[in-house]
Amino acid sequence: MLPVIALIGRPNVGKSTLFNRLTRSRDALVADFPGLTRDRQYGTGKLGERPYLVVDTGGLVGDEQGLEGLMAQQVWRAVEEADAVLLLLDARDGVNLSDEQIAERLRRSGKRVRLVLNKVDGQDVDAVLADAFALGLGEPVAIAAAQGRGVRALIDRVLAELPPEQEAPEAGEDLEQGIRIAVVGRPNVGKSTLINRMLGEERVLAYDQPGTTRDSIHVPLERDGRHYTLIDTAGVRRRARVSETIEKFSVIKTLQAINEAQVSILVLDAHSGEVAEQDATLAGHIVESGTALVVAVNKWDGLDDEQRQWFREQLDRRLPFLEFAERHFISALHGSGVGHLFDAVEAAARAARTRVPTAELTRLLERAVHEHQPPLVRGRRIKLRYAHQGGQNPPVIVIHGNQTSRLPASYRRYLNNFFRRELKLVGTPIRLEFRTGENPYQGRRNRLTPRQQRQRKRMLRHVKK
Template sequence: MKPTIALVGRPNVGKSTLFNRLTKTRDALVADQPGLTRDRHYGHGKVGGKPYFVVDTGGFEPVVDEGIMMEMARQTLQAVDEADAIVFIVDGRVGITPQDKLIAQRLRQTERPVWVAVNKVEGMNRGVVTADFFELGLGDPVAISASHGEGVRELIGEVLDGFQVDTDDTEADHPKFAVIGRPNVGKSTLVNAVLGEERVIAFDQPGTTRDSVYIDFERNASHYTIIDTAGVRRRGKVNETIEKFSVIKTMQAVEDANVAVLVLDATQEVSDQDARLASFVLETGRALVVAVNKWEAASAEQRDRIKREISRKLAFLEFARFHYISALAGQGVGDLFKSIDAAYAAAMVKLPTPKLTRALQLAIERQQPPLSGRIRPKLRYAHQGGMNPPVIVIHGNALEQVPDSYWRYLEHCFIKTFKLQGTPLRVQYKRSDNPYEGQAGGGKKPR
């Protein structure tokens, strides 16, 4: 079992920088602005052959009792309860603060082992910098520089020494799905409904989620990873640098996922931004499930309107399944998983070459490619060229003369034959070379 290490501390002490250093990623947003991280953020790391989970948390404000800062503090306390060990990060350049003392008092009440990491000590006398932090009463402080990596390996090695760590961290393939949509459509509420707990902050304020949060869980003995993402507004409204990074993280999450769950708001119109998000999913080739949320709050008129708009504005998503749900009430969430499983299976399907070629021949028997002048293109055989999305490569002659409409016809035939519900399909062609082309005297291609 991998131990879980929670990173806690007041805002802007370098928790996300240390998280990125430990996971060797850039998964956590980092900027010189307090309060950037809001939800718990999980990652995987390994040092000396020992794997572990690490949890990045929001800035801990232990005395607030309302608003988003209270929600962040609650998330931090939940991370502390879940953790096997806690790394309490303080700022060596600022020194000990009254808030550090309050956090230390709260951490002393836990039964978890706590290490004090004095961050930002590059170029400083470590003995002098760490001396003040003995006052916290949490053992010997460890001097580190998260941005430069100084002392980090030694710190985590010391934390892991107290655990029996299973070095076999091989993980089976499993569905990874990203929940995407415009701000305030109920993405985080849906994530919490899926997990059965308030795992991410769901606040009645657009833009509450700023980072992409990866969460592993099990449902009906099956393993999944769900990704809660920041709401994506239309480009003209994305002004703050932090929000621009959040949009990038959402796009990266879609590319990293197997399935995207596009959340729409049943009480609002289907916007151009919804269509652009769906188009991005289609361009990346990811499987897609559409969840029309807040169905219980929509009037009969609003329900009729959004169905008409889906038919008109999202007609290009005919391969995807649509669900009308209430994340707040938990209605329809179970059915959503059936479509996620089906979309994942379709995206990762393995198609044998004989079956693909037979499906191609049956499609040609029903409708041959149109003549191009006096030449009719020859489609000879097909094989699979990739997964997520499935790619089918067709070999033959004069394939560049086949019109786009016929390629779309073949796509529909393959989707119908192999029941590829929920994923886009890519059909590519590869022209067979003429061995006599370019030789002196020409010559004819043998029949």
């Protein structure tokens, strides 16, 4: 499970700015007035090789009305879900009554809480530090989130206090233990019905009401002598249509399930007639995680030919970055097409574990460059020398050369598609890493043999004549 870090505090203390720093994104809206974040934002970050989830919450006032309001309920639900909580204070305003009330409740929660004193740039923070110590939550960490000062040290300290993640099993262990499959999608697209059909029994609550699955459910399954674990998650819902706090934060469990799984089945609702924004967002999270993927378009049996063609066009238009994934058009309710999902899952899992020798990858790189050369940069051709595999799940191909940082995105996409096509990788994303290094032969002298030296002398005499 990825560790979850919740950011809480009064309005306008810089939670969204810190969120953007920790996730290296601009997902959270930032402006210098209170209450801009009405709902929580979530995102993933990475420190070295350790990933984490960050939740940005709305501002708390600290009085009874604020704590009992719907937005306050969301905030405290985030605290319950979190492994660590960062309470942000504003160094310019100092500690006030709202901060004290929030700190008091956090002390009672039993959670790991770290005080963060933000906006310290240009401020004399000694007096504020003394007041912050009085909150009884330990030593504050001073940062300037807008400029990025102190943010790396903060997340270093927070992650160091959390228990280490369990190491992922090796590829051989994966084969023995079976494949972990996350079944994900918006609410009411038929995830639980699909799992029930795959299991052949009513093991997961399925009801025609969005959000009836309240938590991630792990269901073991054996089929044709192979073992699987199906992970059913609460659906990702459009925020404007959500009223219950439990559903608000189900997206955390969805992202955790994706990162825990080896293969994700993304379930889409053909009956809705569109690929929704939430579908595309969830698909983006799956690709970013590197998990292998199978797309299951559910409720296909209720569409006529024209509607089916329209939905296929929607898939191509809205999800072009999923061209590597197999698509299966199914009816979870009636079982049509469901059996083929297991074959697709097996193929995707095998592709994600692919190992390719360095010699073969280098030959493929030479072919790709021969068919379509890299562009010129300031009159010099970018040279790609050799490639080797840097990892699995997903496959990582490391390409060495010169000026690789100047390769345009279009050429990187060309290489990605070329390797995928030639290696016949279906169902898994691949990652390309580019490294620029010095010439490995630089500084090495080619010493001539005595015979070569005599030949060289004869050639020089001939030239002099």
